[in-house]
Amino acid sequence: MTEAAGPRSTRVLVTGGSGLVGRAIAQVVADGEGRADEEWIFVSSKDADLTSATETRALFEKHRPTHVIHLAAMVGGLFKNIRCNLDFWRRNIHINDNVLHTAYECGVRKVVSCLSTCIFPDKTTYPIDESMIHNGPPHSSNFGYSYAKRMIDVQNRAYFEQHGCRFTAVIPTNVFGPHDNFNIEDGHVLPGLIHKVYLAKQTGSPLTVWGTGKPRRQFIYSLDLARLFLRVLREYDEIEPIILSVGEEDEVSIKEAAETIAEAMDFKGELVFDATKADGQFKKTASNSKMRRCLPGFQFTPFKQAVKETCAWFTANYASARK
Numbered sequence: 001m002t003e004a005a006g007p008r009s010t011r012v013l014v015t016g017g018s019g020l021v022g023r024a025i026a027q028v029v030a031d032g033e034g035r036a037d038e039e040w041i042f043v044s045s046k047d048a049d050l051t052s053a054t055e056t057r058a059l060f061e062k063h064r065p066t067h068v069i070h071l072a073a074m075v076g077g078l079f080k081n082i083r084c085n086l087d088f089w090r091r092n093i094h095i096n097d098n099v100l101h102t103a104y105e106c107g108v109r110k111v112v113s114c115l116s117t118c119i120f121p122d123k124t125t126y127p128i129d130e131s132m133i134h135n136g137p138p139h140s141s142n143f144g145y146s147y148a149k150r151m152i153d154v155q156n157r158a159y160f161e162q163h164g165c166r167f168t169a170v171i172p173t174n175v176f177g178p179h180d181n182f183n184i185e186d187g188h189v190l191p192g193l194i195h196k197v198y199l200a201k202q203t204g205s206p207l208t209v210w211g212t213g214k215p216r217r218q219f220i221y222s223l224d225l226a227r228l229f230l231r232v233l234r235e236y237d238e239i240e241p242i243i244l245s246v247g248e249e250d251e252v253s254i255k256e257a258a259e260t261i262a263e264a265m266d267f268k269g270e271l272v273f274d275a276t277k278a279d280g281q282f283k284k285t286a287s288n289s290k291m292r293r294c295l296p297g298f299q300f301t302p303f304k305q306a307v308k309e310t311c312a313w314f315t316a317n318y319a320s321a322r323k
Contacts, residue, residue, distance in 0.1 A: 009037045009066075010035075010037055010038045010039065010066050010067060011038075011039045011041065011063065011064060011065045011066045011067070012038060012039065012040050012041065012065060012066075012067045012068070012069060012233070013041050013043065013059075013060070013063050013065035013067070013068045013069070014026075014040065014041065014042045014043065014068075014069045014071060015043060015050060015068065015069070015070050015071055015072035015099060016044065016070070016071030016072035016073065016114075017041075017042025017043050017044050017071070018042070018044035018045075018046075019044075019071060019072075019075075019179070020175060020176075020177060020179050020180045020181070020222050021071050021114065021172075021175060021222055021225060021226065021229070022042055022044075022071050023178070023179040023222075024177055024178075024179070024222035024223050024225065024226035025040075025042075025069065025226040025229055025230070026040070026042050027223065027226065028223060028226045028227055028230065029230075033227065033230055041063050041065065043059065043063075044072075045072070047059060050072050050094075050095040050098055050099060051091060051094040051095055051098065052098070053098050053101075053102070056098040056099060056102045057102050057105075060102045060103070060106045060108075061106070064106070065103075065106075065108055066108065066109050066110075067108065067109060067110045067111070067112075067233060068099070068103050068108050068110070068111045068112070069111075069112050069114075069229060069233065070096075070099050070100075070111055070112065070113040070114065071114050072095055072099070073092050073095060073114070073149075074087065074088055074091040074092055074095075074145075075145070075181075076088070076145075076186045076187075077183075077185075077186050077187050077188045077189065077192065080185070080186040081141055081142035081144070081145055082141050082142070082278070084144070085142065085143055085144030085145070086144055087144070088142070088144035088145035088148065089143075089144035089145070089147060089148050090144075092144075092145060092148035092149065093148045093151065096113070096148065096149075096151065096152050096155065097155070099111075099113075100113075100152070100155050100156075100159065100167060103165075103167070104159055104163060104165055108165075109166060110166045110167070110168075110233065111156075111165070111166070111167040111168070112168055112169065112170060112229065112232055112233055112236075113152045113156070113167070113168070113169040113170075114169065114170055114172065115149045115150075115152060115153065115169045115170065115171045115172075115241060116145075116146070116149055116171065116172070117171055117172075117173050117174075117218075117243075117245075117284045117286050118138060118139065118142055118145065118146045118149075118281070118284070119133055119138060119146045119147075119149045119150045119153075119171070120132060120133060120138065120284065120286075121135050121136030121137060121138060122136070122137060122138055122139040122140070122281065123136055124136065126283065126285040127248050127285045127286055127287035128243075128284065128285065128286050128287065129243065129286070129287045129289070129290065130171070130240055130241055130242060130243055130290055133150060133153060133241070134150065134153075138150075139280070139281045141278070141280055141281070152169055153169055153241055155167070156168060156169060156239055156241075157239060160239045166237070166239070167239065168232070168236065168238060168239050168240070168241060168242075169241040169242075170228070170229065170232055170241060170242055170243075170244050171241050171242065171243045171244065171245075171286070172220050172225050172243075172244045172245065173217065173218035173219065173220050173243075173244075173245040173246070173284070173286055174188065174189070174190065174217045174218065174219045174220065175188075175219075175220055175221075175222050175225055176188070176190040176191060176219055176220075176221065176222065176306070176307075176310060177221050177222030177223060177306070177309075177310050177313075178222065178309070178310060178313035178314075178317075179222075179313075179321075179322070180222070180310070180322070181322045181323070182194060182195040182314060182321050182322060182323040183195070183322065183323050184196060184323075187323075189217070189254060189257070190219060190257060190261070190307075190310075191310075191314075193207075193209065193254075193257065193258050193261050194261055194265075194310065194311055194314050195314070195323055196208070196209075197258075197261050197262055197265050197267050197311075198265065198314065198315065198318065200267060200269055201265060201266075201267050201269070204269070205269065206269050206270040206271070206272045207258065207262065207267065207269055207270070207271050207272065208272045208273075208274055209254065209255070209258050209271060209272065209273050209274065210274050210277035210278075211254060211273065211274070211275065211277050211278065211279040211280070212273055212275050212279055213253060213254045213255030213258065213273045214253060214254070214255065214279065214282070215253065215254050215279050215280060215281065215282050215283060216251045216252065216253050216254075216282070216283045216285070217251065217252065217253075217254070217257070217283075217284065218245050218246050218247075218248070218250060218251045218252075218284075218285065218286060219246070219252065219257070219303060219306075220244065220245055220246055220300070221300070221301045221303075221306035221309075221310075223301065223306075224298075224300050224301050224306075225244060227298070228244045228291070228295065228298065229244075231295050231298070232244075232295070235294070235295065236294055236295065238294075242290055242291055242294060242295075243286050243287065243288055243290060243291060244288070244291055245286045245287075245288040245291065246288065246300050246303075247288055248285055248286075248287065248288075250300075250303065251283070251285055252303065255271075255273070257307075258271055259271070260303065260304055260307050261307055261311060263304075264304070264307050264308040264311040264312075265311050265315070
């Protein structure tokens with residue numbers, strides 16, 4: 001946990017502060033994008049068990065935030081979601097309800113929660129936008145996590161209608177960057193591939209990519225997402241969620257992502273695609289038109305550059321990286 005010294009008019013509590021996005025927000029704040037009237041407090045599961053209403057209340061009473069960025073969640077990749085849908089549902093429902101209700105009880109002025117594009121219906125038209133969240137069931141592979149995240153949007157609207165709370169949410173596309181979970185079995189696709197390339201390079205083996213490589217994704221660099229979080233906290237006043245994503249034209253296939261990682265890590269071996277492994281959802285193409293309208297002028301880090309920086313961080317921090 002880090003905490004700035006001295007009184008501030010804005011006290012921002014970041015749950016999940018030790019995770020991928022929390023670390024990125026801490027970095028951009030430390031690099032000069034924080035403001036003099038802001039105090040930033042980053043907490044993790046070591047500071048409180050957010051599935052406990054009592055511990056959540058004690059955390060809020062200790063820090064007395066005026067604003068909250070809610071990132072804490074049970075998360076995992078495709079195969080962990082397939083195995084543990086009930087666990088993802090129950091833990092995340094408890095966490096979200098405790099954080100939002102405690103924020104209401106403690107008079108927090110604004111909460112920005114983090115959702116995911118997996119909350120959108122499996123059967124839909126593309127590109128998806130913010131109006132389509134509840135139009136049908138999510139993909140069956142991760143319905144527990146997806147429905148739990150959807151309920152944040154339901155709660156945000158209910159707290160606003162009943163109590164006037166300024167609770168909102170962002171919906172990032174696939175996030176990656178330094179401090180990610182690079183676990184091959186349970187991590188997300190990009191950090192898992194980075195770890196696989198690292199090991200394949202060490203052993204001189206081919207790179208085996210799970211699935212056909214055909215599914216397509218929009219990837220967002222964690223440091224870009226962190227900068228957008230700061231803008232949403234300060235500038236975005238709607239209760240309805242907002243998608244934070246690169247443009248539709250920047251969508252890449254898993255095959256292209258694997259090739260980009262191989263190039264960044266100077267891997268010269270063969271790429272093999274194991275089609276016996278599940279692909280998951282083929283595409284989740286999201287529109288960022290609302291983001292462009294509400295938060296104009298934002299410049300994203302080019303995908304190849306962001307991948308190269310992430311691969312360099314993982315290689316330099318291999319011993320201590322989550323894996």
